[in-house]
Amino acid sequence: MATSTFLSLSCTPQSMLHSKHKSQTQSSTMSLVSPQLVQKHLYSPLRHNVSSLKPKRIHVGGLVKASMNNNKDVHVLSKEHLAVSLAKYVADLSEKYIREKGRFTVVLSPGPVKYLRKLVEPPYCDTIDWSKWHIFLVDERVVPKTHVDSNYKLANDSFISKVPIPPLNVSTIDDALPADGAADVYETTLRRLVTSNVISTSSLTGFPKFDLMLLDMGPDGHVASLFPGYPAVNETSKWVTYLKNAPKPPPERITFTLPVINATSNIAMVVTGAGKADAVYSALEKGPNDNKLPIQKVNPEGDIKWFLDKGAASRLYR
Numbered sequence: 001m002a003t004s005t006f007l008s009l010s011c012t013p014q015s016m017l018h019s020k021h022k023s024q025t026q027s028s029t030m031s032l033v034s035p036q037l038v039q040k041h042l043y044s045p046l047r048h049n050v051s052s053l054k055p056k057r058i059h060v061g062g063l064v065k066a067s068m069n070n071n072k073d074v075h076v077l078s079k080e081h082l083a084v085s086l087a088k089y090v091a092d093l094s095e096k097y098i099r100e101k102g103r104f105t106v107v108l109s110p111g112p113v114k115y116l117r118k119l120v121e122p123p124y125c126d127t128i129d130w131s132k133w134h135i136f137l138v139d140e141r142v143v144p145k146t147h148v149d150s151n152y153k154l155a156n157d158s159f160i161s162k163v164p165i166p167p168l169n170v171s172t173i174d175d176a177l178p179a180d181g182a183a184d185v186y187e188t189t190l191r192r193l194v195t196s197n198v199i200s201t202s203s204l205t206g207f208p209k210f211d212l213m214l215l216d217m218g219p220d221g222h223v224a225s226l227f228p229g230y231p232a233v234n235e236t237s238k239w240v241t242y243l244k245n246a247p248k249p250p251p252e253r254i255t256f257t258l259p260v261i262n263a264t265s266n267i268a269m270v271v272t273g274a275g276k277a278d279a280v281y282s283a284l285e286k287g288p289n290d291n292k293l294p295i296q297k298v299n300p301e302g303d304i305k306w307f308l309d310k311g312a313a314s315r316l317y318r
């Protein structure tokens with residue numbers, strides 16, 4: 001009931017989307033931040049002594065954009081600006097892939113969905129062609145979809161239920177199965193969608209190639225449910241694997257494998273909180289020969305953009 005009230009007040013019905021399409025293109029090129037807001041939220045980078053960090057440009061707007069010497073695209077933002085910036089980034093990609101391919105494949109994880117709140121508000125909620133979106137989960141806890149630990153429940157409560165994405169375009173696990181069966185069935189679902197040309201494949205590796213993954217990482221450097229030292233990290237042939245003994249509860253999970261993550265066209269790595277600063281530092285500052293953490297093995301064929309808050313970025317600046 002609450003959901004339909006929200007939709008009727010804030011989102012344009014699907015039937016009106018086409019007439020709105022022109023204004024979407026125009027609005028996506030406009031500045032999203034007023035000068036007043038810029039001053040209010042602006043903070044400067046702290047003096048840094050990390051020799052490899054060479055910020056090229058500093059943008060106002062609550063945003064410090066640093067280009068790392070290793071080509072990593074890192075944005076450090078206030079939480080408010082992170083949500084604003086992420087919404088524009090996602091909306092622009094949605095427009096591009098729908099224009100080019102007629103659909104947009106998006107993989108969610110729990111952390112970033114909390115920062116999609118601006119995407120479910122005007123202008124985006126009215127201008128994005130949600131009917132062309134296809135949603136997947138990078139990992140899932142093997143619990144009922146109504147369980148508080150379900151990644152689907154979190155994504156649905158804070159994002160999916162608030163926009164008119166067709167329910168059939170949301171791929172969730174079969175929560176009646178054990179972890180191994182759920183992983184197999186999820187991989188079968190992906191293979192079927194590759195066959196029907198909804199999901200592309202990498203011309204380099206043959207793995208499914210999603211348009212966008214919104215990822216998070218844990219303070220231990222895990223990404224999806226790929227935990228340091230666990231065999232799932234080394235999986236090289238399966239698309240989806242499982243674990244029954246995750247170090248973080250709940251223990252039973254399914255997860256996309258690294259070759260699938262690394263085939264992606266665009267990854268937004270959304271990381272907040274000082275508790276993750278060490279892992280962020282390892283991911284962005286340590287060399288390729290120090291691939292100890294799963295997050296350090298994320299190296300997509302496409303682009304990766306980091307959206308950090310000041311806490312998560314705190315070891316990058318001194």
Ligand SMILES: O=C1O[C@H](COP(=O)(O)O)[C@@H](O)[C@H](O)[C@H]1O
Nearest residue numbers: 109110139216217218219223224
């Ligand atoms: O369990 C999970 O955790 C990570 C995020 O770590 P957290 O410590 O911030 O909860 C997330 O990326 C992953 O998808 C999720 O299943």
